[in-house]
Amino acid sequence: MNAPTSSIGARPNDYTAYPDANGRFGDYGGRYVAETLMPLVLDLGEAYAAAKVDPEFQAELSGYLKHYVGRPSPLYFAERLTQHYGGAKIYLKREELNHTGAHKINNCMGQILLAMRMGKTRIIAETGAGQHGVATATVCARFGLPCVVYMGAVDVERQKPNVFRMNLLGAEVRPVTSGSATLKDAMNEALRDWVTNVHDTFYIIGSAAGPHPYPAMVRDFQAVIGNETRQQLWELEGRLPDVVVACVGGGSNAIGLFHPFLNDEHVKIVGVEASGDGMSTHRHAAAINGGRPGVLHGNKTYLIQDPEGQIEEAHSISAGLDYPGIGPEHSWLHDVGRAQYLTCTDKEALAAFQLCAELEGIIPALESSHALARLPECVDMAGKDGIVVLNLSGRGDKDVATVAEHLGRTI
């Protein structure tokens, strides 16, 4: 038996009909790039639109996702977490079991196949924690394309193992010292590289952000998460979940889980932003809860910014959520009320990290731990006999040094 597919049509609240032809999710999204990049962005839009409906492209992608990435990822009933909270059943979508240990590779695989289809011969990417950089370096090694990864100098210092992993995979990591030397500056530098190397270079963006078509394209490549979840939960429970929950930085893992459920309006959608030291401290990474709409990195979306419209640095224990913006589709889902965005502090994430390790034998990424920390609220929302699906977007091996430091332990 197959799960019911979500109804796609022209009804006024068809959430899956976005973005529009101009790359807009309501007022958000768009293509705010320098003129030099506009023809490239328009080309990419056309190339992606053609690939999206090409069965050969989709079959090739599915093949690599199955045999190289290891999909489908399991949907796992977290029995002890469920007992711990004593309410709705909790399922974990095990994206951390993918090759390279996170959801990032779903998108990288799609984009590199598209890059080769477009005849591009050089790949660039930005990375914060290094997870997207590692996933990009991985697919570049697999297909034999040269790869340059831009990474904030501050992040290079605090994520040395990932820098080495990228080097092992043959990628060149270029530390970025401009601005605040973190993820947003790495993205600026990648855009500067792209504007300088317009003929041969494909920019693999890791977040569901950037100029159109990136937010839609990254979402589509990550929607395999939600599509599998629908199918798997149908097989296990014969029904759809009551709540789906995921952490949100740029928001690619979240939109991948959420999107196939947007038109099932009884399914509650919960994103969790990183509130760092707390929302009152201004040291956070919660663009929706602590920012306002603006324009950065090619799209209009919620941004953490000062009263003058200067972009501020984000702060989170999790480098993957440490970004002052959020994908434009999340901004829109927030405004129209289809999804709700909660927050989680560094401290709460650390506690959830340990709880998941102790109860389930799974060490989650600090990013995913932000979603885990809001399980009590999600279990409440789902009700006693309800079902919550949480996207366990990455594994936490990369974070053990950070966690040890915060717990005052030396390893």
Added chain:
Amino acid sequence: MTVSRIDRRFAALKAEGRAGFVAYVMAGDPDKATALKILQGLPAAGADIIELGFPFSDPMAEGPPIQRAAQRALAKGMTLKATLETVAAFRKGDADTPLILMGYLNPLVTWGFEAFAQDAAAAGVDGLIIVDCPPEEADPLADALDAAGIALIRLATPTTDDKRLPVVVRRTSGFVYYVSVAGVTGVKEADAAAVAPNVERVRKASGLPVAVGFGIKTPERAAAVAEVADAVVVGSALVDEVAAAGELNEDVTARVLSKAESLAKAVRLARRVAV
């Protein structure tokens, strides 16, 4: 009507049979007062048109010199409001030199397009160049600027082909800025021979004068581009003088204006040497 200040200046340049020199400096760099002094000295140093950058935290199309200039200005607390105050102060002593603000969209989103356009016009701004606002996204801003009589100067680039060019020059006025290299400001060097046919192409499509910038650092290069363009823009080389003066503990204003003078001279003499 402020737009005509740009038109009058280009008409005068045409009558003189020479290209114009457009000097770019950053508002608030190295500080608000010094930047104003530089601005006030530029016309006498030979600047026919002034582009005044307003700083943004994430200038994605700029090379290191202008990135650093923005950082210096922001570190001194420079704001868009203070930039307009600088323009107003400049206008008190100069009613003729066109002044174009150049920067990124987000500070304007924060201000509100309509209110900003009115305030900018009141301060004496003639035009606006917004790097991350391509024609596809420009209508709301263009509407506001039109109502205030401010020109939205469009950018054409080496990747703007003939099919796209009409889109780029739609709703433009004043002049068109031709970006001479695919790249960020102040890194690659512009090649005058490669620029010439593109300037002609843009001139024809827009019916407007064409200023050429990005990658013009030396008087020699400025002179070469001045032979084919209606105006030559130099930015990174000027803001680098601010940085150099700071490091060497020299008079910033004198150093920047001296550099501007040598560039202006090269631009003024270019066609005389050529013919």
